[in-house]
Amino acid sequence: QVQLVESGGGLVQAGGSLRLSCAVAAHTFDYYSVAWFRQASGKEREFVAALSRSGRRTVYGDSVKGRFTISRDDVRRNTVGVHLQMNNVKPEDTAVYYCAVDQRESPPRNAWAYWGQGTQVIVSL
Numbered sequence: 001q002v003q004l005v006e007s008g009g010g011l012v013q014a015g016g017s018l019r020l021s022c023a024v025a026a027h028t029f030d031y032y033s034v035a036w037f038r039q040a041s042g043k044e045r046e047f048v049a050a051l052s053r054s055g056r057r058t059v060y061g062d063s064v065k066g067r068f069t070i071s072r073d074d075v076r077r078n079t080v081g082v083h084l085q086m087n088n089v090k091p092e093d094t095a096v097y098y099c100a101v102d103q104r105e106s107p108p109r110n111a112w113a114y115w116g117q118g119t120q121v122i123v124s125l
Contacts, residue, residue, distance in 0.1 A: 002026045002114040006099050009119030012089055016123075022082040022099030022116055033102050034072050034082040035112060038095035038121075048097070049084065053105050063092070089123045096120050 008020040024032065035050035049060045049070040058070060069085040082099055097119050100112035107113070 002032075002101060004099050004101065004114055004116035006097065006116045006119040009097060009121045011122045011124060014089060014091055014123055014125055016089055018086045018089060018121060020084040020086065020097055020099075020119060020121070024080040024082060024099075024101055024114075026078050026080075028078065030103055032080060033104060033107060034070070034080070035100045035102075036068075036070060036082075036084045037098045037100060037112075038093075039098070039118075040092075040095040043095075045098075046095070047109050051082075053103070057106070086121070089121075091123045091125060094121060094123045 003025045004022055006020060006022045012018045031053045033050060033053040036048040037045050038048050039045040047061050048064055049068055051058050051070050051072055060068065067088045071083045073081045099116040100114060102113040
């Protein structure tokens with residue numbers, strides 16, 4: 001089993017920065033593609049960013065390109081840290097942010113294997 005726990009959400013003013021983190025723990029060591037999604041109230045889940053298992057491919061949603069950066073670090077065996085650096089945030093970035101991982105190199109956006117519980121981000125004017 002794989003467990004994901006997000007942290008770092010909160011209230012931030014427009015134009016400011018926030019860093020989200022996701023601790024990924026697994027019973028067996030493996031390499032994972034990692035991603036962030038978000039869901040605003042009353043809206044469908046939206047893809048934010050992904051970093052492939054090999055590390056060769058990084059993809060961002062159009063609404064966050066140039067402002068958000070996804071990264072990962074292998075903290076120790078069986079544990080991975082996934083981060084989302086959010087700069088120049090806007091009120092429309094307000095949402096619950098979810099971390100997701102998958103053992104495939106390029107999983108479909110609607111079919112990632114493991115998900116966290118989410119962390120709320122609120123951007124005020």
